[in-house]
Structure formats: C-alpha cells, structure tokens
Amino acid sequence: MTILRSIQCEEGDSMSGGGSRAVRLLLVLVLGAGCGMPRDPEGTLERVRGGTLRAGVVERPPFTRVGQGPPSGVEARLVEELASSLGATVEWTVGTEARLMEALTHRKLDLVIGGIPADTPYGAQVALSRPYLSARLTVGAPPGKTVPRELKGHPVAVEPGHSAIALLEEAGAVPEPTPQVHAASGLRAGFDWQLEAWGYTAGEATLKNEEVLVVVAPGENGWLRQVDLFLHENASKTRERLVQSARGEAR
Amino acid sequence: MRTAEPFDLPPEKMKPLGRAKRWEWISLAYLVSAVAGIYFTLGNSQAMKAAWLEDLLSLIPPLAFLIGGRVCRRRPNGEFPYGYHRATTIAYLVGSLALLMMGLYLFADSVMKLVQGDHPTIGSVALFGHVVWLGWPMLLALLWSGVPVVLLGRLKLPLAEQLHDKVLYADAMMNKADWMTAGAAFLGVVGIGLGFWWADAVAAGIISLDIFHDGQKHLRAALGDLMDRAPRTLDYKHPVELPERIRHTVESLDWVESAQVRVREDGHVFFADVELVPRPGTENLVQRLTHATRDLKRLDWRLHEVLLVPVERSPRPA
Numbered sequence: 130m131t132i133l134r135s136i137q138c139e140e141g142d143s144m145s146g147g148g149s150r151a152v153r154l155l156l157v158l159v160l161g162a163g164c165g166m167p168r169d170p171e172g173t174l175e176r177v178r179g180g181t182l183r184a185g186v187v188e189r190p191p192f193t194r195v196g197q198g199p200p201s202g203v204e205a206r207l208v209e210e211l212a213s214s215l216g217a218t219v220e221w222t223v224g225t226e227a228r229l230m231e232a233l234t235h236r237k238l239d240l241v242i243g244g245i246p247a248d249t250p251y252g253a254q255v256a257l258s259r260p261y262l263s264a265r266l267t268v269g270a271p272p273g274k275t276v277p278r279e280l281k282g283h284p285v286a287v288e289p290g291h292s293a294i295a296l297l298e299e300a301g302a303v304p305e306p307t308p309q310v311h312a313a314s315g316l317r318a319g320f321d322w323q324l325e326a327w328g329y330t331a332g333e334a335t336l337k338n339e340e341v342l343v344v345v346a347p348g349e350n351g352w353l354r355q356v357d358l359f360l361h362e363n364a365s366k367t368r369e370r371l372v373q374s375a376r377g378e379a380r
Numbered sequence: 381m382r383t384a385e386p387f388d389l390p391p392e393k394m395k396p397l398g399r400a401k402r403w404e405w406i407s408l409a410y411l412v413s414a415v416a417g418i419y420f421t422l423g424n425s426q427a428m429k430a431a432w433l434e435d436l437l438s439l440i441p442p443l444a445f446l447i448g449g450r451v452c453r454r455r456p457n458g459e460f461p462y463g464y465h466r467a468t469t470i471a472y473l474v475g476s477l478a479l480l481m482m483g484l485y486l487f488a489d490s491v492m493k494l495v496q497g498d499h500p501t502i503g504s505v506a507l508f509g510h511v512v513w514l515g516w517p518m519l520l521a522l523l524w525s526g527v528p529v530v531l532l533g534r535l536k537l538p539l540a541e542q543l544h545d546k547v548l549y550a551d552a553m554m555n556k557a558d559w560m561t562a563g564a565a566f567l568g569v570v571g572i573g574l575g576f577w578w579a580d581a582v583a584a585g586i587i588s589l590d591i592f593h594d595g596q597k598h599l600r601a602a603l604g605d606l607m608d609r610a611p612r613t614l615d616y617k618h619p620v621e622l623p624e625r626i627r628h629t630v631e632s633l634d635w636v637e638s639a640q641v642r643v644r645e646d647g648h649v650f651f652a653d654v655e656l657v658p659r660p661g662t663e664n665l666v667q668r669l670t671h672a673t674r675d676l677k678r679l680d681w682r683l684h685e686v687l688l689v690p691v692e693r694s695p696r697p698a
Contacts, residue, residue: 166515258503347498348500348501350501361511
C-alpha cells in the first residue's frame with residue numbers, strides 16, 4: 130500500500146494518526162456534501178427544471194402511440210406529468226430505438242420511453258431507471274374457464290410476431306397468430322395487465338417476466354434519481370392506466 | 381532415500397499457531413461478508429469494482445496460510461524427501477501472479493474509462509418502500525470492508541512474528557493497509573455523488589496500481605524463496621544472521637580450524653550445510669560431529685537440519 134501511503138501526510142500507523150483523521154475528513158465530506166447527493170456531472174436536472182425536457186419516443190402501444198400531433202400513450206402522459214412537476218415543457222423526438230439510444234448516449238436527449246424492457250440490449254450504454262412495472266407473460270382463459278394445467282396441443286391466440294409465439298411452442302401449445310387478439314375466443318397469450326383488461330383469468334405457467342422502465346442519459350445520477358422517485362410514486366397509477374388503455378382498445 | 385526428519389513446532393509455538401489459525405478463519409468469514417456486501421452494491425462504479433477485486437484477492441493469503449499450513453506439515457517421504465514446506469511458497473507465487481495480472485487489467489480498464497469519458501451511473505434501489513440512492517449502501521459496504529479489517533491485521537501481526545510465518549505476515553500487512561483501498565473507493569463514490577464523473581475511474585486507477593504494487597512485491601519475495609535466496613527477515617528487508625551465527629559457533633569449537641556455511645529456507649524451516657576443516661589429529665570425529673549437530677540445532681527453533689561435512693582444506697569462501 131505504499132502508493133496510497135505516500136499520499137498520506139505522515140508515515141504513521143494506520144488507524145491511529147492519519148487513519149482516524151482521514152475517517153473524520155471523510156465523515157465531514159459526506160455529511161456536508163451528502164445532502165445534495167447525487168448530483169449531475171452535466172447538470173441535466175437543473176437544465177430541465179423550468180426549461181425543456183427532451184424526450185425520445187419509440188412506438189409500442191399502449192405504452193406509447195405515435196400519430197398526428199404529440200405522442201400519446203400511458204408513458205407519454207407520464208412524461209408530460211413529470212415535466213409539469215418540474216415546470217418544464219416536453220420536446221418530443223420520435224424515432225427508432227437504435228437512433229434514440231445513440232442520441233441518449235451523447236446526452237442529446239434526457240430520456241427515452243416506449244415500454245423499454247429491463248433486458249434492453251442498450252443497457253450498458255445508457256442509464257436504466259428502476260422498473261416501474263413487472264409484467265408476467267402468460268396464457269389466460271375466458272371468464273368462467275381456467276387455463277389447462279398442461280398446454281400441450283391447446284390452441285392459443287397470440288398477436289402476430291409476438292415473442293410469446295416461440296415460448297408457446299416450447300411449452301407444447303399451438304400458437305395461433307391473430308391480428309385482433311382481444312377478439313379471439315378461447316385461450317389467449319398476453320401480459321397479465323392485458324389479461325386483466327380483457328377480464329381473463331391468468332394461468333399458473335409463466336412464459337416470461339418483463340420489467341418495464343425508462344432509459345435516461347448515462348451518468349446523470351441526480352436526474353436519474355428524480356425520474357426514479359417520480360416513477361416510484363406513480364407506479365400503481367400507471368399500471369391502472371395500462372389496464373384501462375388495453376380495455377379501451379378491446380372495445 | 382534419506383528423508384528429512386518430520387518438523388514439529390516447538391511446544392511454546394503451538395499456542396500462537398492455534399490463535400493464528402482461529403484468526404485466519406475469522407478473517408475468511410469476515411472477508412467473504414465484505415466481498416458479498418460490495419458485490420451486491422457494485423452498480424457500475426469502477427472504484428467499487430476495484431475495491432471488490434482487492435477484497436477478493438485478500439482471500440488468498442488466509443487460504444494459503446490455512447491450506448498451505450496443512451500441506452507443509454505432511455511428513456517427508458520417498459517422493460518428497462525434503463518434506464512439503466514449500467507448499468505455502470507456491471500458493472504465494474500463484475496468488476501474487478493473480479494480483480499482478482488483475483492490477484494491470486484493472487489499471488488499463490480504468491484509464492480507458494477516463495479516456496473515453498465514461499460517466500458512471502449509480503441508480504437507486506427500493507428499500508422498505510423508499511427509493512434510496514445506491515451510493516449510500518455502497519458507502520456502507522465500503523466502511524464494512526475497510527474498518528474491521530485493520531483490527532484483524534493488528535491482531536495477526538504479532539502472531540506472524542512469533543511464528544515467523546511470511547504468509548501470515550504479508551496477510552497482516554495487507555489487512556492493515558486495506559482501509560486505504562476502501563477509503564479511495566469511498567472517495568470515488570462520493571465523487572460520483574458530487575457530480576465529478578472522473579473521480580470514480582481515478583480512484584479505481586489508484587487502487588489498481590496498488591494491487592499491482594502488492595503483486596510485484598509478493599511475486600519477488602516468492603521467487604526469491606523458490607530460488608533459495610539467502611534467508612531474509614519477515615519483511616524481506618534484511619538477511620538473517622543465522623548463517624553467520626552457525627559459522628561462528630562451529631569455528632569456536634576447539635577441534636575446528638575453519639568452516640563455511642550455506643543456509644536455505646523452506647517455508648518455515650532452515651536447512652544448513654556446513655563444511656568444516658578439522659584440526660589435524662582430531663580424534664572421535666564422528667562422535668564430535670554428532671554432538672555438534674545436536675548443539676547447533678538449538679541455535680534457532682527453525683533450524684531443522686544441519687549437515688556437517690568434514691573436508692581437507694577450507695573451500696573458497698562464498
């Protein structure tokens with residue numbers, strides 16, 4: 130430890146002289162500065178407060194919907210609410226996930242939404258918020274019926290191109306891609322919040338778990354914490370809105 | 381095949397050995413808890429990674445002491461006539477190489493992160509319904525890994541000296557210095573918290589240099605031991621006086637004209653070869669040699685075997 134020792138002012142014994150002084154200094158540092166921790170290296174939170182929140186949007190109904198006018202959907206509304214809680218206005222950018230994530234990496238955006246799962250391949254380059262939603266992908270049965278214990282050979286309606294198709298095949302079920310899943314009769318595959326919206330009973334077997342979160346510019350820890358706190362406070366409300374949104378689509 | 385006598389610690393050394401073993405077990409348990417604590421709060425802080433690695437590597441000396449200690453007390457046999465004393469040295473060599481490599485890798489990694497301007501992200505965790513910045517548990521884990529360890533080091537140091545055990549000594553010294561590693565990582569995390577993104581990589585760089593430095597120091601010591609370098613003190617700073625004392629003792633015998641001594645160290649024990657020129661007309665040479673051998677062994681409790689070889693004329697001094 131000679132390298133670190135040379136940084137010390139005295140060649141003293143560890144905890145007695147330099148050590149306890151260092152500990153005291155650390156305590157003063159942490160307690161004095163700790164109140165404002167964590168802060169942003171690039172000052173995102175300060176800039177957003179009373180200014181502009183630059184949000185990127187990847188389309189994934191019902192989390193985000195893109196059309197004429199500003200983006201809508203459950204998460205878009207959430208970002209609007211976050212911005213107004215900080216007295217900021219939202220500046221939307223719609224694009225592909227790859228492009229938006231790159232912009233986020235260079236801190237040209239402050240956050241990106243679009244029902245982004247926790248296992249996003251971009252996770253290493255950007256900062257991930259805490260998941261505000263844990264969803265279970267499973268098979269549901271119509272009201273009054275139950276999902277068979279063994280899925281083998283049972284036809285299951287599923288959205289075309291959904292990741293559930295491969296998982297259903299693994300479980301031995303017969304996936305039937307249906308454009309209007311919410312109108313299909315019999316068993317349907319979906320996330321638990323969708324099944325809830327349709328009044329379906331979710332089965333025991335989990336095809337996969339998905340955690341949904343918001344991605345934030347990397348290293349802006351103060352801003353990330355602000356987003357985390359907001360998501361945490363609004364998590365149950367957001368899930369409720371998702372269910373309502375899915376119910377509205379089904380009508 | 382002549383095998384060395386089995387080496388047994390003198391009775392007065394058994395107590396410190398038992399205490400040393402107990403403290404090393406306690407060290408292991410504590411270090412595992414510190415490693416786990418840091419692992420669960422790693423986040424993507426480079427400084428935390430470095431501190432974690434250092435803690436992980438500090439498991440090596442206690443393991444080397446406990447396992448090596450077991451192996452090196454095995455009885456010498458036909459296959460290993462000198463016994464198993466070097467087991468600890470080999471454990472040490474392997475451990476120090478690991479330190480060296482890890483230190484280098486981590487240093488390069490930290491420099492890369494600085495050059496690329498990576499801004500480390502430390503998010504939040506949910507604890508008891510509160511969203512807590514992960515930096516706080518990190519700092520707690522670092523305190524746990526940096527404070528008790530120093531006390532352990534101080535307890536082990538006198539035992540290392542009593543047992544003259546290099547592994548235990550190195551371990552105690554590493555423990556005593558470990559608060560600085562934790563302190564550097566602590567400053568790195570606090571730095572991130574204050575918005576200095578570079579503090580993290582700088583702290584990690586300092587820690588990795590230190591790991592590297594420890595590694596090369598121990599590697600040199602282990603290589604020296606394996607190369608039969610003249611025995612040195614625990615801290616490798618001074619040669620031991622034993623060879624000189626043996627020569628002095630042999631030459632003070634009235635039937636000896638001159639003597640040359642060579643001592644090598646095997647783990648805890650010394651093997652000495654002495655070439656002596658008897659005075660002309662010495663009688664009962666074999667008996668005298670036997671007595672002298674027995675007496676010489678009392679010079680030092682670690683002096684395990686003494687070979688006295690009578691020669692015609694004095695060999696060239698080393």
